[in-house]
Amino acid sequence: MGRCKKCGATGLDDGMTLCDPCLREIGSAMQELERQGVDLHDPDDPANPFAPPPS
Numbered sequence: 104m105g106r107c108k109k110c111g112a113t114g115l116d117d118g119m120t121l122c123d124p125c126l127r128e129i130g131s132a133m134q135e136l137e138r139q140g141v142d143l144h145d146p147d148d149p150a151n152p153f154a155p156p157p158s
Contacts, residue, residue: 105115107122115122121129133143141150148154 104113105117105119106113107115107125108120109125110122112122112125136143136150136152139150141152142148143151143153145151146154
């Protein structure tokens, strides 16, 4: 059994790194960003929080 890397909950199946509630929270945040027009697949979008910092 594994442990959630975000909240520390135990009892995760082998190979899992996040528990279901944490996965839902992250998924909801990503959906909200997409609703606001942020392209999460475009590394050049300045509003993308996952984009590398400008050089």
